[in-house]
Amino acid sequence: xxxxxxxxxxxxxxxxxxxxxxxxxxxxxxxxxxxxxxxxxxxxxxxxxxxxxxxxxxxxxxxxxxxxxxxxxxxxxxxxxxxxxxxxxxxxxxxxxxxxxxxxxxxxxxxxxxxxxxxxxxxxxxxxxxxxxxxxxxxxxxxxxxxxxxxxxxxxxxxxxxxxxxxxxxxxxxxxxxxxxxxxxxxxxxxxxxxxxxxxxxxxxxxxxxxxxxxxxxxxxxxxxxxxxxxxxxxxxxxxxxxxxxxxxxxxxxxxxxxxxxxxxxxxxxxxxxxxxxxxxxxxxxxxxxxxxxxxxxxxxxxxxxxxxxxxxxxxxxxxxxxxxxxxxxxx
Numbered sequence: 001x002x003x004x005x006x007x008x009x010x011x012x013x014x015x016x017x018x019x020x021x022x023x024x025x026x027x028x029x030x031x032x033x034x035x036x037x038x039x040x041x042x043x044x045x046x047x048x049x050x051x052x053x054x055x056x057x058x059x060x061x062x063x064x065x066x067x068x069x070x071x072x073x074x075x076x077x078x079x080x081x082x083x084x085x086x087x088x089x090x091x092x093x094x095x096x097x098x099x100x101x102x103x104x105x106x107x108x109x110x111x112x113x114x115x116x117x118x119x120x121x122x123x124x125x126x127x128x129x130x131x132x133x134x135x136x137x138x139x140x141x142x143x144x145x146x147x148x149x150x151x152x153x154x155x156x157x158x159x160x161x162x163x164x165x166x167x168x169x170x171x172x173x174x175x176x177x178x179x180x181x182x183x184x185x186x187x188x189x190x191x192x193x194x195x196x197x198x199x200x201x202x203x204x205x206x207x208x209x210x211x212x213x214x215x216x217x218x219x220x221x222x223x224x225x226x227x228x229x230x231x232x233x234x235x236x237x238x239x240x241x242x243x244x245x246x247x248x249x250x251x252x253x254x255x256x257x258x259x260x261x262x263x264x265x266x267x268x269x270x271x272x273x274x275x276x277x278x279x280x281x282x283x284x285x286x287x288x289x290x291x292x293x294x295x296x297x298x299x300x301x302x303x304x305x306x307x308x309x310x311x312x313x314x315x316x317x318x319x320x321x322x323x324x325x326x327x328x329x330x331x332x
Contacts, residue, residue: 003145006047007031008038008062013053016082016116020134021141038062042072048148049141054081054101060108067109074151076144079105079113080137111147112140168242170220171227179241179249183303186239186251190295197253197295198260199303201310202230202267204246205287205322218278222286225276233270238263249307257294261327264290268325287323289314 007014007029014031021029032041039062042050050066052059063077081101105113114137117129166178174182183199190197204210204226211219223246230240230248243249252260268290275283291314299305313326320326 003049003141004045004047005029005049005051005141006038006042006045007051008059009051009053009056013080013082017051017080017137020116020137039065042066042075046072047075049076049078049144051078051080051141054079054105054113060104060110063105063109074148076112076141076148077110078140078144079110080116081114082116111144114140171223171242173227173231173248174239174241176241176243179243179251180302182239182241183251183307184301186253187295187299187301187303187306190253195254196256197251197306198255198257199252199293199295199306199310200250200260200264200267201243201291201307201314202248202250202264202288203290203314203318205289205318207246210284210286214278214282214284218282218284221278222276222284225278226271226286226288229271230267233267249310255294257292257327260292260294261325264292264325264327268323272323289317289322290325291315291317292325292327 007017009031018029030045030047032038038050038052050062052062059079063079066075066077067073079101101115102113114133116133116137166174166181168175186197189195204222207219207222210222223242227240227242227248230250234240234250237253239251239253241249241251252263255263268288272285272287276286277283291310291312293306293310293313295306317324317326
């Protein structure tokens with residue numbers, strides 16, 4: 001079992017644990033001497049399991065802080081006491097210290113609590129009890145690791161499902177759902193930082209005739225090649241989305257109208273100048289029309305008016321003969 005375990009405590013406490021964790025030989029152990037550093041270390045390392053000494057003053061507080069942090073609450077937290085139970089019973093005879101410690105630990109947010117008393121060679125059951133304590137400790141850690149692994153697998157599945165939900169399977173671009181989430185975020189950032197934001201809507205000219213003449217599989221291939229050409233010729237911060245059918249929206253962050261128009265003109269030429277090689281026997285000349293718009297102070301937060309202006313410019317570009325760029329300047 002490949003696990004990551006962070007132990008907080010003294011050298012003696014660390015040595016005691018290592019002497020008992022025989023079933024976890026393949027685990028990766030790290031130790032922190034100071035409990036004051038534990039939260040920052042956990043944030044940086046994100047271990048599967050954290051083990052703290054129950055007799056350390058702020059161990060319960062560490063457990064509580066972990067469980068209150070949504071980014072760290074999945075980490076399995078175990079409190080371990082290595083103090084002889086007989087010594088505690090002498091302080092308050094008749095009190096069930098072991099149950100009391102567990103109750104306090106679980107109330108604070110610990111996932112488990114173990115008691116490790118020294119091996120007693122003069123007791124008939126000393127050896128058996130020592131082995132049982134070791135078994136319980138190892139079992140608690142293994143249970144914690146299984147729980148953490150379930151969480152990690154779930155998060156990976158959620159990330160995968162989110163990727164599927166926001167991606168267009170044909171073009172491998174982000175889809176319209178992703179645009180509906182990303183555009184308001186980009187608008188908010190642009191306004192917060194007082195930076196410009198522009199947007200392009202690109203539409204393949206006469207795409208219906210491609211499908212009618214060559215079939216939908218060829219039309220799909222055109223969209224795939226177009227999307228690849230766009231990805232290779234956009235800046236790192238530019239975000240393309242398949243808006244619907246043969247329309248693609250490109251968000252240009254920190255880009256003024258004049259620069260956005262130049263980007264659109266360059267893309268228009270890159271697409272028109274080089275044929276699309278569908279296969280070794282078929283090469284198609286493809287052109288696009290592009291509408292350009294830039295964020296205004298009175299645009300809504302969702303980007304509906306910004307998209308509408310770009311769309312109106314796209315319609316004008318198609319109405320004026322296609323294979324051209326119309327920007328907001330020409331609209332005003």
